[in-house]
Amino acid sequence: MRIETITCPDCGTVLAANVLESERVLKCPGLECEAVHRFADLPEEVQRHYETNADSYRMD
Numbered sequence: 001m002r003i004e005t006i007t008c009p010d011c012g013t014v015l016a017a018n019v020l021e022s023e024r025v026l027k028c029p030g031l032e033c034e035a036v037h038r039f040a041d042l043p044e045e046v047q048r049h050y051e052t053n054a055d056s057y058r059m060d
């Protein structure tokens with residue numbers, strides 16, 4: 001299983017893309033950072049990876 005990460009362009013906080021995949025929209029966890037990250041903003045290749053492998057990431 002591959003874990004993609006994204007880096008906030010505003011504060012440099014690294015986020016796991018699979019969290020973004022389940023939440024779809026996530027406020028940046030960075031301290032005092034107001035950036036909002038969206039799954040739709042991920043590179044197309046990363047989005048496709050999660051859509052193709054969605055079952056591997058289910059926690060239940």
Ligand SMILES: [Zn+2]
Binds near residue numbers: 008009034
């Ligand atoms: Zn941030």
